Amino acid sequence: MDLIKALTGKNPAEFEQAAHVLVDTPDVELFKKLVKQEDFLFDFVKNNVAKRIQNACNKTNYRNLLKFFDYYSPSYATAISEVLHQYGGDEMLEEIKNRFLDGNTAQKAYAAKFFSFLDNDNFCDLLPKIREFSKSDDEYLATNCIELLSKLNDIESKNCAIEKMSSKDEFEQYSAVKFLVTYGAKDCLTHIIEVMKKSSLSENIASEIPFLIPIEDMLKENFEAGILVLCNIVIAIPEILSPSAFVDYNLFEILENLYYNNLTSSSALLLRIAKSKVSELLENDEYLFDCDKNTKDEINNLNKFLSEIKTRKLNSLLYDELYEDSDFVFFAVDYTDDIEELETLLDSKNQTLVLKVLTILKEKLALTQNHKELALKNITNNDIRRIIEVL
Numbered sequence: 473m474d475l476i477k478a479l480t481g482k483n484p485a486e487f488e489q490a491a492h493v494l495v496d497t498p499d500v501e502l503f504k505k506l507v508k509q510e511d512f513l514f515d516f517v518k519n520n521v522a523k524r525i526q527n528a529c530n531k532t533n534y535r536n537l538l539k540f541f542d543y544y545s546p547s548y549a550t551a552i553s554e555v556l557h558q559y560g561g562d563e564m565l566e567e568i569k570n571r572f573l574d575g576n577t578a579q580k581a582y583a584a585k586f587f588s589f590l591d592n593d594n595f596c597d598l599l600p601k602i603r604e605f606s607k608s609d610d611e612y613l614a615t616n617c618i619e620l621l622s623k624l625n626d627i628e629s630k631n632c633a634i635e636k637m638s639s640k641d642e643f644e645q646y647s648a649v650k651f652l653v654t655y656g657a658k659d660c661l662t663h664i665i666e667v668m669k670k671s672s673l674s675e676n677i678a679s680e681i682p683f684l685i686p687i688e689d690m691l692k693e694n695f696e697a698g699i700l701v702l703c704n705i706v707i708a709i710p711e712i713l714s715p716s717a718f719v720d721y722n723l724f725e726i727l728e729n730l731y732y733n734n735l736t737s738s739s740a741l742l743l744r745i746a747k748s749k750v751s752e753l754l755e756n757d758e759y760l761f762d763c764d765k766n767t768k769d770e771i772n773n774l775n776k777f778l779s780e781i782k783t784r785k786l787n788s789l790l791y792d793e794l795y796e797d798s799d800f801v802f803f804a805v806d807y808t809d810d811i812e813e814l815e816t817l818l819d820s821k822n823q824t825l826v827l828k829v830l831t832i833l834k835e836k837l838a839l840t841q842n843h844k845e846l847a848l849k850n851i852t853n854n855d856i857r858r859i860i861e862v863l
Contacts, residue, residue: 475502476509479524480517487520491528498536500543507545514764515547522551534559541571544578544612549585557589565594573601577610584616592624603629606651618654630655637667646673653684661685665697668704669799675712678704682721691726699738700799702726706745707803710759716767724774731781737792738800744786744807747778796820805829811838818846823853827860834863 475493478486479502494502510518525548529537537552556564564586572583584605587595595602606617606629621629633655636648645667652660661684668677678701681690691698702723709717718724727746730739753759754775760768786807793804794813801817805828808814817829826847833839844860851857 475499476505479506479521480513487524488528491524495525495528495533495536498533498539500539503540504543507543507548510545510547518547522548526551526555529555529559531559538567541579541582542576544581546612549582549612549616553582553586553589556586562590562594565590569595569598572598577608577613580605580608581610581613581616584613584620587620588616588623595620596624599624599626602626615654618651622655622657630657633657634660634663637663642671642673645671646676649677649680653680656684658685661690665694665700668701675704675708678702679708679713679717687721687726695734695736696738696799699730699742703742703745703800703803706742706749709749710753714767715753715760715763715771718774719767719770724770724777727774728777735789737789740786740789741793741800741803741807743778743781744783744790745803746774747781747783747786748807750775750778796822796825801825802828805832808832811836815843818843819850821850823851823856826851827856830860830863839863 475490478490479494481487493499494506506521513521534555537556540548540552556568568583568586571579572587575583584602587598602617602620602624603626605613606621608614608617618629630652633648633651634657636644637652639645639648649664649667652664661681664677664681664684668674668681671677681687681701682705685693687698687702690701702721705713705717705721706723709715723746727743731743735743750771753771760771763771787809790804790807791810791813793800794808794817795801796817798804802825805814805817805825811833814829814833818826820826820829830839830843830847833843844863847860848857851860
């Protein structure tokens with residue numbers, strides 16, 4: 473019998489037997505193979521496997537799960553830790569602590585997940601190590617430790633991350649954002665949005681925000697900020713985010729609701745960006761080649777909806793965002809056809825914006841020497857001046 477196929481399949485007789493073989497033996501090689509195939513299994517399949525592993529455990533075999541600690545799986549770690557806590561409880565505490573302190577990275581990550589099922593008093597003595605490991609290069613160990621810091625309400629580590637968001641190093645800022653999102657620091661949302669607005673990693677930051685607060689809730693609390701996050705998320709597909717983001721972030725339903733119930737200059741811009749992005753995905757087969765059927769169907773349905781929206785109607789609303797202080801101006805200029813509207817931005821104090829407008833004018837074959845001379849009057853950045861001079 474192919475035990476992997478049986479364990480992930482639909483036949484109860486086969487997957488129950490395979491789960492018992494996995495746990496009772498314990499079959500470490502089988503678990504290793506299971507973890508290696510993780511990226512190729514749908515989430516619902518992995519959820520089923522986790523439940524099957526749990527159901528195969530009892531008072532006499534639960535300790536066998538410790539044999540799997542060398543192969544960390546985010547899909548099965550919660551189930552494994554829950555079983556160990558259910559049957560072993562506090563009796564396992566010292567053994568798990570030793571693995572957290574002296575084990576390899578995978579063992580540390582499992583141990584941290586196990587601690588999440590305990591009362592804080594049982595592992596608060598490990599706080600210095602938890603802080604240390606929260607900065608690990610291993611994503612799973614870092615994530616599990618950050619979640620423990622949140623559970624412990626460790627204000628020191630939270631404040632450290634808040635301070636890092638003011639760093640001149642944008643990768644430090646992004647790392648701090650990811651920490652605060654994992655920590656669950658909803659009170660830092662406004663600060664995170666402000667960092668996103670100024671960062672060259674704005675798309676990366678935006679993709680983290682829905683894990684802190686659902687986009688639907690954000691749109692209710694701060695509509696314009698929510699639209700700005702969504703613009704960055706859609707722009708990030710497929711270079712930074714997979715096309716499956718349309719499903720993951722529930723974008724079809726959100727966009728549909730915006731069009732019918734809250735069409736403004738900013739939401740029209742978002743719809744215009746989405747319209748262009750979906751068209752791009754469908755015109756290039758390689759973008760959707762590895763996507764599952766659910767994602768492809770969602771994008772096709774979204775394309776049908778967006779195709780029925782008149783581009784001219786959306787573009788007519790964009791002009792309200794064509795001013796220097798608009799959070800959406802850098803998006804809006806990409807979809808503006810009116811040359812005169814673009815020309816009004818050439819006296820902007822935002823030198824990066826001026827350069828972008830000139831570049832767009834050139835793409836439209838509308839750039840003149842007068843445009844360049846007008847722009848150069850306000851340009852003090854030598855690098856930008858040199859670029860403009862050779863446009």
